[in-house]
Amino acid sequence: MRTEFDFSPLFRSTVGFDRMFNLLQHAARSGADENYPPYDIDRTDEDSYRVTLAVAGFRPEELNVVAQQNLLIITGERRGRDDAHADQRRQALYRGIAGRSFERRFELADHVKVVGADLANGLLVIDLKREVPEEMRPRRIEIGGSNVLSGPQAPRQVEGEARAA
Structure with missing residues (x-):
């Protein structure tokens, strides 16, 4: 007994997977006849x-x-x-x-x-x-050691500034 799966609920919530669903349906349909x-x-x-x-x-x-x-x-x-016809005796x-x-x-x-x-x-x-x-292969992103916090957006100490005595 063969049962064909209904992928229509998945079509409602996915985008771009239609080729995969078509392959699954084709694999389910073809079987012993191939x-x-x-x-x-x-x-x-x-x-x-x-x-x-x-x-x-x-x-x-x-x-x-x-x-x-x-x-x-x-x-x-x-x-x-x-x-x-290749060999009449055969x-x-x-x-x-x-x-x-x-x-x-x-x-x-x-x-x-x-x-x-x-x-x-x-x-x-x-x-x-x-x-x-090459552009689709995973690539490692180097992490720089520069201090991102030094510059115009660096946090300032608002209270309790150090006083020279």
Whole structure:
């Protein structure tokens, strides 16, 4: 049984979080129907990630990796081959390796960029890195040692001035 959450009460009291709520609704809606090809997502460093898709039987020219703003799209389409005609003596008794076309989408956080993609041993490996611009990184503010209280706004002693005797 699936239950879809209603985020409308949160829309009334927040500003600028609509993208996050859309992602949550999309994640709740998609589920078992998006299971091909199988994949792993690993964190390889503090700001580095790796997405690995099992794409057995696909050639590099049959795969397409597109990075857009906050979105990574991987598609696979088997083109122009008919394995049955390659060897007339060969007869498939069972086909367990899925070779169907697919499209897999990954929502990326802000400032996550695709570094590279590689295909080896039936695994498509896509490396990602978060590159936060320098002006958005936290920076330490130095505290000066100057006496802010010396000057025109320095407090004055009103009563009990010292008298020279």
